Every structure is written in structure tokens, then in C-alpha cells.
Amino acid sequence: MEFEPKKMPDTETEETDIQKEYETAQKYEFETEGIEEKLKDILKDNDKEAAEELCRDVHYVDIANGLDDLDEDELKQFMFLLPEEDVAGILESAWEELQQKICSFYTNDQLIDIFSYMTNADAADLLGILPTYRRKDILRFMKKSDSNILKLILSFDEESAGGIMTTEFIALKETLTVREAINKIKQIAPETEIIEYLLITDKLHRLQGLVDLRKILVANDNTLLKDLLEEFPFYVYADDDQELAANIITKYDLTILPVVNKNMAILGVITSDDIISVIDQEYSEDILAMSGVSKDEEFDSGFFESFKNRIPWLIINMFTAFLASSVVGAFSSTIAAVVALSAAMPIVTGMGGNAGTQTLSIVLTSIARGEMNLKDDWKLIFKEIGLGLLDGAIIGIITGITLTIMYKNIFLGVIMFFSMILNMIVAGVTGFLIPLILDRANIDPAVSSSIILTTFTDTCGFFIFLGLATVFLSKLL
Amino acid sequence: MEFEPKKMPDTETEETDIQKEYETAQKYEFETEGIEEKLKDILKDNDKEAAEELCRDVHYVDIANGLDDLDEDELKQFMFLLPEEDVAGILESAWEELQQKICSFYTNDQLIDIFSYMTNADAADLLGILPTYRRKDILRFMKKSDSNILKLILSFDEESAGGIMTTEFIALKETLTVREAINKIKQIAPETEIIEYLLITDKLHRLQGLVDLRKILVANDNTLLKDLLEEFPFYVYADDDQELAANIITKYDLTILPVVNKNMAILGVITSDDIISVIDQEYSEDILAMSGVSKDEEFDSGFFESFKNRIPWLIINMFTAFLASSVVGAFSSTIAAVVALSAAMPIVTGMGGNAGTQTLSIVLTSIARGEMNLKDDWKLIFKEIGLGLLDGAIIGIITGITLTIMYKNIFLGVIMFFSMILNMIVAGVTGFLIPLILDRANIDPAVSSSIILTTFTDTCGFFIFLGLATVFLSKLL
Numbered sequence: 001m002e003f004e005p006k007k008m009p010d011t012e013t014e015e016t017d018i019q020k021e022y023e024t025a026q027k028y029e030f031e032t033e034g035i036e037e038k039l040k041d042i043l044k045d046n047d048k049e050a051a052e053e054l055c056r057d058v059h060y061v062d063i064a065n066g067l068d069d070l071d072e073d074e075l076k077q078f079m080f081l082l083p084e085e086d087v088a089g090i091l092e093s094a095w096e097e098l099q100q101k102i103c104s105f106y107t108n109d110q111l112i113d114i115f116s117y118m119t120n121a122d123a124a125d126l127l128g129i130l131p132t133y134r135r136k137d138i139l140r141f142m143k144k145s146d147s148n149i150l151k152l153i154l155s156f157d158e159e160s161a162g163g164i165m166t167t168e169f170i171a172l173k174e175t176l177t178v179r180e181a182i183n184k185i186k187q188i189a190p191e192t193e194i195i196e197y198l199l200i201t202d203k204l205h206r207l208q209g210l211v212d213l214r215k216i217l218v219a220n221d222n223t224l225l226k227d228l229l230e231e232f233p234f235y236v237y238a239d240d241d242q243e244l245a246a247n248i249i250t251k252y253d254l255t256i257l258p259v260v261n262k263n264m265a266i267l268g269v270i271t272s273d274d275i276i277s278v279i280d281q282e283y284s285e286d287i288l289a290m291s292g293v294s295k296d297e298e299f300d301s302g303f304f305e306s307f308k309n310r311i312p313w314l315i316i317n318m319f320t321a322f323l324a325s326s327v328v329g330a331f332s333s334t335i336a337a338v339v340a341l342s343a344a345m346p347i348v349t350g351m352g353g354n355a356g357t358q359t360l361s362i363v364l365t366s367i368a369r370g371e372m373n374l375k376d377d378w379k380l381i382f383k384e385i386g387l388g389l390l391d392g393a394i395i396g397i398i399t400g401i402t403l404t405i406m407y408k409n410i411f412l413g414v415i416m417f418f419s420m421i422l423n424m425i426v427a428g429v430t431g432f433l434i435p436l437i438l439d440r441a442n443i444d445p446a447v448s449s450s451i452i453l454t455t456f457t458d459t460c461g462f463f464i465f466l467g468l469a470t471v472f473l474s475k476l477l
Numbered sequence: 478m479e480f481e482p483k484k485m486p487d488t489e490t491e492e493t494d495i496q497k498e499y500e501t502a503q504k505y506e507f508e509t510e511g512i513e514e515k516l517k518d519i520l521k522d523n524d525k526e527a528a529e530e531l532c533r534d535v536h537y538v539d540i541a542n543g544l545d546d547l548d549e550d551e552l553k554q555f556m557f558l559l560p561e562e563d564v565a566g567i568l569e570s571a572w573e574e575l576q577q578k579i580c581s582f583y584t585n586d587q588l589i590d591i592f593s594y595m596t597n598a599d600a601a602d603l604l605g606i607l608p609t610y611r612r613k614d615i616l617r618f619m620k621k622s623d624s625n626i627l628k629l630i631l632s633f634d635e636e637s638a639g640g641i642m643t644t645e646f647i648a649l650k651e652t653l654t655v656r657e658a659i660n661k662i663k664q665i666a667p668e669t670e671i672i673e674y675l676l677i678t679d680k681l682h683r684l685q686g687l688v689d690l691r692k693i694l695v696a697n698d699n700t701l702l703k704d705l706l707e708e709f710p711f712y713v714y715a716d717d718d719q720e721l722a723a724n725i726i727t728k729y730d731l732t733i734l735p736v737v738n739k740n741m742a743i744l745g746v747i748t749s750d751d752i753i754s755v756i757d758q759e760y761s762e763d764i765l766a767m768s769g770v771s772k773d774e775e776f777d778s779g780f781f782e783s784f785k786n787r788i789p790w791l792i793i794n795m796f797t798a799f800l801a802s803s804v805v806g807a808f809s810s811t812i813a814a815v816v817a818l819s820a821a822m823p824i825v826t827g828m829g830g831n832a833g834t835q836t837l838s839i840v841l842t843s844i845a846r847g848e849m850n851l852k853d854d855w856k857l858i859f860k861e862i863g864l865g866l867l868d869g870a871i872i873g874i875i876t877g878i879t880l881t882i883m884y885k886n887i888f889l890g891v892i893m894f895f896s897m898i899l900n901m902i903v904a905g906v907t908g909f910l911i912p913l914i915l916d917r918a919n920i921d922p923a924v925s926s927s928i929i930l931t932t933f934t935d936t937c938g939f940f941i942f943l944g945l946a947t948v949f950l951s952k953l954l
Contacts, residue, residue: 028710028711059729061728061729061730182694185694186694186695189690189691189694189695190691190692190695192691195673195690195691196672196673213666213672213690214666214667214669214672215667217659217662217663217666218663218666218667233505234505249750249753250753250754250757251538252536252538253538253750253754254750255750271749272748272749272750272753273726273730273731273732273749275753276726276727276749276752276753276756277727277730279753279756279757279760280727280756280760280846283756283757283760283761283764284760284842284845284846286764287760287763287764287767287838287841287842288838288839288842290764290838291834291835291837291838292831292834292835293835293838293839297839298839298843299839299840299843299848299849299854299857300854300857303860303863303864306860306864307864307867307868310832310835310864310868311868311871313831313835314828314831314832314835314868314871314872315871315872315875317827317828317831318824318828318872318875318876321823321824321827321828322824322876322879324823324827325820325821325823325824326820328819328820328823329817329820329883332816332817332819332820333816335812335816335819336813336816339809339810339812339813340806340809341819342805342809342812342818342819342822343802343803343805343806343809344802345819346798346801346802346805346823346826346935346939347795347798347799347802349823350794350798350801350931350935351791351794351795351798354769354790354791354794355787355791357768357769358768358769358770358787358790358791360768361764361765361767361768361770362765362770362774362775362776363776364764365761365764365765366775366776368761369757369761371776372776377776377777380776380777383780383783386780387780387783387784387787390784391784391787391788391791394788394791394792395791395792395795398792398795399795399799402799406806454827458823458827462823
């Protein structure tokens with residue numbers, strides 16, 4: 001549409017009329033604080049109608065959030081007030097723990113009915129969290145065509161391309177005419193998630209390319225799909241990691257990405273909205289992992305869940321803190337002779353940690369985007385060494401002069417200057433190499449990089465500073 | 478499509494035949510290392526044909542990456558070999574610095590022609606980076622209908638909903654019949670970015686809801702759009718922040734989100750692929766900002782760009798390091814008396830920093846998702862105090878016993894135990910409050926939280942530990 005802003009009603013008088021008159025597109029009420037109370041009322045009166053009304057007015061995502069505060073009996077009572085369609089909607093929007101609880105209320109037959117209101121990908125996710133015996137039973141009692149797709153999806157890792165793909169897409173043979181295609185589309189359309197692009201295959205189901213629905217709408221009835229075909233060189237294999245799919249879609253700004261098996265037969269499609277949750281998940285995992293928190297912890301997780309989640313990381317950190325402390329302990333006679341060292345040494349380690357974390361965060365985000373790896377980019381280490389030298393010299397001069405003035409001893413300042421440079425180089429090199437080496441070894445670099453980094457910058461920082469001070473002790477006294 | 482996996486060719490013999498025979502959907506060559514050489518060859522021979530072929534074979538994103546290594550004359554020579562359509566494609570995929578260089582090669586008239594191959598959103602982005610006088614000239618010489626839309630987009634902040642929205646959508650009046658709608662769609666379709674959902678308006682352009690194209694395809698010719706209308710309660714105002722749009726789309730798993738003005742007239746649409754880059758950008762900005770790196774730095778940024786980017790943060794950190802150091806300095810007589818304290822004190826501050834960062838990262842990711850704010854969630858501070866108490870007691874007991882054994886002094890152990898608890902509580906409270914308070918004050922919490930946190934945990938940690946040691950100094954000797 002050629003949108004023409006000048007036609008819009010924008011004078012003041014018009015506006016008031018419009019706002020009064022305007023009724024339909026009511027904005028969604030994002031403040032869903034009242035939902036707990038509404039749930040209580042519904043439960044008190046066992047009010048089926050009010051429950052269904054709630055599902056019409058409030059998004060399933062918010063209902064699922066509200067259900068978190070109910071106990072198991074209340075939850076069961078509420079779910080049993082709802083028709084299967086709403087149960088399906090809430091299940092799709094709930095997180096795993098709530099999904100498991102809700103599924104336990106229903107028989108296998110009921111679950112099969114509920115699954116029929118979901119996409120295959122969502123149904124497969126739910127099957128994946130059920131106990132094995134239930135999963136097997138349900139698959140056995142389903143229609144063969146449904147259970148085959150679900151088994152296929154379940155055969156892939158949850159975090160693989162096959163695990164996140166949509167199976168509701170339109171695939172047409174290249175030999176169809178536009179008229180035949182439109183008829184097929186009309187039949188299939190209500191069940192499909194993706195309609196904008198049609199996947200085109202040869203007679204053996206193998207991906208040949210895409211046809212844009214826009215082209216079909218304007219094309220001549222007898223044109224063959226083959227002649228409208230756009231080559232589309234992007235696809236992933238079903239067992240590729242979801243991060244690879246996310247990186248391809250993000251980098252090349254794609255709307256859809258076909259998922260194929262090794263014979264190039266189309267198994268499914270990943271859309272940009274599937275990728276949003278992947279990116280959201282991977283990034284917050286990275287931020288949390290860098291700080292030693294598992295992805296399972298939410299800001300409102302229970303006390304003991306948070307405790308269990310955080311204490312292991314603190315204990316690991318404690319050992320590295322002892323390591324750094326023992327370096328200081330080894331130089332206790334030097335410190336006893338020049339107490340000023342004890343005040344100056346945290347500056348060396350602290351600044352090393354900060355500089356190293358800067359490098360680390362850039363390398364980590366670049367690895368997460370698939371832009372960087374050890375093999376191609378190891379030469380950039382010389383840039384980090386140079387930065388360590390320059391940043392260290394600048395910070396070293398300022399801190400060195402300050403210490404010289406404070407403690408009236410130029411040698412303390414000189415030792416600070418050289419320690420700062422050396423520790424900043426250590427920081428740059430480790431901040432650069434650690435994540436790349438971990439990534440190369442297929443270890444998630446976000447989890448362990450920062451602790452290894454600070455272990456290096458602390459122990460090396462103390463060692464360099466106190467070591468230099470010990471060597472030049474006579475000058476410091 | 479009902480996809481039936483059993484029909485796929487999957488026996489070994491079939492597979493070899495297929496792979497030989499298979500020709501069309503060639504996988505995109507992601508290893509684009511050879512591109513620099515190809516560019517050199519093209520430039521040497523001034524080979525127009527080879528340049529166009531490169532644009533057909535290699536994605537513009539990768540060509541733009543390859544152009545980074547050319548000097549200005551080479552770049553100009555290469556760009557002038559290309560037809561306007563390819564120039565447009567490369568401009569859309571390039572980052573700002575390269576875009577500015579390329580735009581400088583062309584006259585205003587040429588740029589207007591190049592813009593005609595782009596979406597309005599991309600053209601507006603490019604106009605936004607041009608010098609003001611060029612922007613004004615170009616807008617003046619454009620077709621009125623084009624320049625009006627571009628002016629509209631340019632009037633919104635780059636990081637607002639209006640700044641990222643697409644203006645190529647289909648909006649139809651609710652009084653149209655399905656037949657009329659299909660005719661309009663056929664006319665507009667080739668120019669639109671979104672075809673899956675049609676936005677439905679009343680006669681004053683105000684959003685009434687959506688109609689799914691799937692429904693139109695199967696509906697009766699004379700049905701009114703009004704009768705196919707789905708209410709759609711999600712929309713944002715053009716000057717809302719892009720993060721709000723990203724949070725709504727992510728939370729409610731939407732494919733599109735209409736952007737309206739205050740009169741509810743539709744200005745544009747945000748799609749899930751627009752949001753991917755927002756999320757990608759916001760999250761990596763958060764990770765980088767937490768570590769004191771600006772979003773403009775890439776892993777392969779030039780040496781001095783990286784230097785300029787990182788040194789301010791290091792200097793700020795240096796001042797906080799001096800602050801912590803001066804706390805230690807104030808207790809120098811205590812340390813002189815008991816040198817063991819200098820080895821033990823980094824354990825207290827280090828563990829406080831670690832525990833605080835755990836809390837901080839959870840609060841930061843929850844704020845970024847719009848799940849948490851000071852008003853609704855301040856009560857969770859009691860959980861953090863409890864966690865500080867429990868974690869501090871556990872870590873405090875282990876470190877306390879170790880110090881008691883190492884230095885054969887139980888009072889040192891007891892002081893460590895209480896200092897650890899107190900500093901972990903400080904860490905939990907500051908890690909929780911700082912980002913929420915900054916967010917409330919509309920300051921980006923990712924940028925400044927971590928430095929304020931470690932300033933607290935370092936200075937408080939040293940003060941608590943050395944302060945207790947000073948009070949009980951007689952017991953330690």
C-alpha cells in the first residue's frame with residue numbers, strides 16, 4: 001500500500017471525536033496484576049463461563065503466568081473448567097514445570113485430543129517432557145500420519161534445527177501449474193504456519209527452491225511453478241545446531257530457512273519467529289553463564305532453587321580466591337617490610353580483571369554470532385597485546401605517579417607502572433585466547449571464561465607486582 | 478502439507494543416484510574467504526561482467542564484508558562496475574561507515590535511483606546517515622509520495638518503533654469484499670514486505686484488526702472483510718522504544734506488530750525479522766556494556782578504535798580501584814601488625830564481587846525482557862538478603878576454618894566468617910537494587926551496574942574485614 005500520511009486525521013477536533021467513537025481495536029491490557037484475583041473468583045464459584053471468558057480476554061502467556069501461584073488442586077480444578085482448545089493454548093505458553101503438572105491431569109486419550117489443537121512442533125515438545133511410557137503409549141494410539149511426524153521431530157535434539165523446525169509448511173512439486181498450486185494452497189492453507197513462501201520440490205521431495213506467493217497471485221494460470229522458481233541456497237540439516245540456523249537467519253536477514261535431511265528432502269522450515277526464542281535464550285544464557293548462574297534461574301525462582309543454582313559457582317570461585325591469596329601469602333615478608341604494597345596490589349589485579357573482561361566480552365559475543373574462531377582470527381592476539389601495552393602504560397603512569405606522591409617513593413611508582421603493563425598484557429591475551437580455545441574444544445566459552453580469566457589476572461597480577469617489589473625491596477625501604 | 482517421512486528416498490543405493498543427479502538447490506558457500514581475491518581480479522581487469530556475476534553468486538552481506546579491505550579508489554572503481562540494483566543490495570547490507578563511503582561516490586540523482594530498489598525503511602536509514610544538506614536536497618527532488626513516507630520514518634528516533642517499522646504492508650478498508658480485496662492484493666503484492674496478514678482499517682485509516690490471507694483465499698467472493706476480521710489487541714505507538722516492541726513480540730510470540738499514531742492510524746508494521754536484529758543488538762550491547770565496551774566495537778575493529786573505546790572505562794575503574802585501595806591504606810597499621818590479613822582480604826572482596834554479579838545478571842536479563850521493575854518486585858530483596866546470609870555462612874565457614882588452620886589463629890577465622898556473611902549481604906542487596914534503581918531513573922542499567930557493584934563490594938569488603946580485624950586486633954596478635 002502506498003501509505004499517504006497527509007490523509008491521516010490529525011487535527012485536534014477530529015481527534016477527540018475519534019477517540020470517543022473508536023471501539024474495536026482495544027489495546028491489550030499488559031498490566032495483568034488482577035489475574036490472580038480473577039482466578040480465585042473463578043475457582044470459588046467453579047465458574048466455567050468466567051474461565052472461558054478469561055481465556056478470550058487474556059493472552060495464554062499471561063494466564064500461564066497467573067497459574068504459577070495456584071496449588072496443584074486449584075490448578076486441576078481450573079484446567080478442568082476449560083475446553084480442550086484453551087488447554088492446548090495454555091500448555092503451549094507454559095514453561096516446562098507447569099506443562100508437566102498439567103499433562104499429569106489428563107489421560108492419554110485426552111492429551112491426544114488436546115495435541116490436535118497444537119502445531120506438531122509444540123505437540124512434540126510436550127511429548128518430549130512426558131515420562132517415556134506415556135510418550136510411547138500416546139504415539140501408539142495416534143493416527144499413523146500424526147505420530148510419524150511427531151516421531152520424526154522427537155528424533156532430533158531439542159536444540160537442533162530439527163528440534164525447533166515447523167512441519168506445517170506448503171511444499172509443492174515444480175511440475176504443477178499456478179492454477180493447480182492455488183487449489184492446493186486453498187486446501188492446505190488453514191493448516192499451515194507459513195504461507196508467504198512455498199517450498200518447491202522435485203518428484204522425490206527434494207528442495208529445488210522457493211516460490212513467493214506474491215508471484216503466484218499475479219501469474220498466469222497455466223504457468224508452471226518451475227518457471228517462477230527462485231533459487232534459494234540457504235538450508236540447514238535437521239541435526240545442525242539451532243545456533244547455526246539462528247546465525248544464518250540473522251546474518252542474511254532471512255524470513256524462512258528450510259530444514260532438509262541428507263538426501264535434500266524437506267523435513268520442515270525454521271521461521272524468523274522460531275529464531276527469536278533461540279536468540280533470546282542463547283544470549284540470556286550467555287549473560288547468566290558469564291556470571292555463574294544457570295539458565296534455569298528466574299528472577300522470581302524460589303529461595304532454595306536460587307541457592308542450589310548459585311552455590312556451586314561460589315565454591316569454585318572460592319578455590320581460585322585461595323589460589324590468589326596464597327600468592328600474596330608467599331610474599332608476606334615483603335608486605336611486612338613495605339605495608340603500602342598491600343594497599344596498592346588490588347589496583348593491579350582489579351585493573352587487569354577489567355581490561356581482560358573487555359576483551360572477553362567482545363570475543364564472546366563474536367563467537368556467539370559465529371563471526372570468530374581460533375583458526376581464522378588468532379592473529380588478532382597481537383592487537384590485544386598492543387592494547388595491553390598502551391592501556392597499561394597510560395593507567396600505569398597515572399597510578400605510578402599517584403603512588404609516588406602518596407608514599408613519597410619513586411620506586412613504588414615505577415614498580416606499579418611495569419606491573420600494570422605486564423598484567424594488562426596477561427589480561428588481553430587470556431581474555432582473547434580462553435574463550436576461543438574453549439570454543440575450539442566444544443566447551444561453552446560463556447560458562448567458564450570469566451572465572452579462568454580472573455584467576456589469571458589475580459594470580460599473575462599479585463605475582464608480578466609483589467615479585468618486582470621483592471626484587472627491588474632494598475629500593476623501597 | 479501432510480508430510481510423510483516414509484516416502485522419502487532413504488536407501489543407500491537411491492542416495493548415490495540422487496546426489497549425482499541433484500543439481501539445482503546448491504548450498505550457499507559460507508566460506509567466503511576467496512572473495513578478496515575475486516575482488517582484486519575484477520579490479521585488475523575492470524571486469525563488469527565478473528562483478529555482476531559475483532553479485533549473483535555471493536550474498537550482498539558477504540560482498541559488503543569483502544569490500545572492507547579495499548581502499549577508497551578501489552571501492553569506487555568496483556561500485557561503478559555495478560548496476561543500481563546491486564549497489565542498493567550492497568548498501569542495505571553494509572555497516573554505517575561503508576555506507577557513508579559508498580554514498581559519497583554518487584550524485585543525489587543517482588542515489589534517488591538507487592533508493593528506488595530499496596524498502597522505505599532501508600532508504601530512510603541511509604538518508605539518516607547522509608550530511609543534512611544532502612538529505613534535504615534528496616528529499617526535495619524525490620517524488621512527493623516517496624519523500625513523505627521517508628520524512629515520516631526519519632521523524633522517529635532510530636531506536637523507536639517508528640524507526641524500525643516497515644511501511645510496505647497491505648492495509649484494506651473493512652468494507653471491501655473478498656473479491657475486491659484479492660484484486661487489490663494482486664496490485665499491491667509485488668511491492669509489499671508482509672503478505673500473510675492484511676491490516677484492516679475503518680474509513681479513517683484506523684486499525685480495526687487483521688485478516689489472515691489464508692482466510693481470504695478460502696472465503697466466498699462476496700464476504701466482507703469486516704466479517705473475516707480478527708481482533709488484534711497488540712500494537713505500539715511509533716515513538717515507543719524498540720525494546721518495548723521486541724518484548725511484546727517475543728513474549729506473545731507474534732509474527733507482526735502494527736505501529737500506529739495517537740489517532741490509531743496505521744503507520745507501519747514491525748515483523749519478527751525486524752525484531753531479530755533489535756534483540757541481537759540489545760543483548761550484545763548489554764553483554765558489552767556490562768564489561769565497559771561500547772556497541773560500536775567489533776572483534777576486528779582497528780587498534781585505535783578499540784583503544785578509544787576501552788580506555789575511558791578503564792580510567793573510571795581506576796578511580797574506583799583507588800577508592801578501594803585507600804580503604805586498605807587507612808588500615809595499614811593493622812596490616813603491619815598482622816600481615817596475614819593482606820593475603821586474606823582479597824578473598825572477602827572477590828567472593829562479594831562474584832555473588833553480587835550473580836544477582837546482577839539475573840536482574841539485568843529480567844529487566845531487559847521487561848519482566849521486572851522496582852515497584853512490583855522490590856520485595857525480592859529479602860530473598861537476596863537471605864541468600865547472602867546462607868551463601869556467606871557456607872563460604873565463610875570453609876574459608877574461616879582454612880584460615881584458622883593456616884595461620885593457627887581462630888580469631889582470624891571468626892573474623893573471616895562474619896566478614897564474608899556481611900559482604901555477601903552487601904553484594905546481594907547492591908546487585909539487586911542498583912540495576913532496578915538505574916532502570917527506574919531511565920539510565921541503562923547494563924552500562925553502569927557492574928562498576929557500581931564492585932565499588933561497593935570492594936570498599937565494603939575491605940572495610941568490614943579490616944575494620945573487624947582492627948577492633949579485635951589484640952586477639953589476632
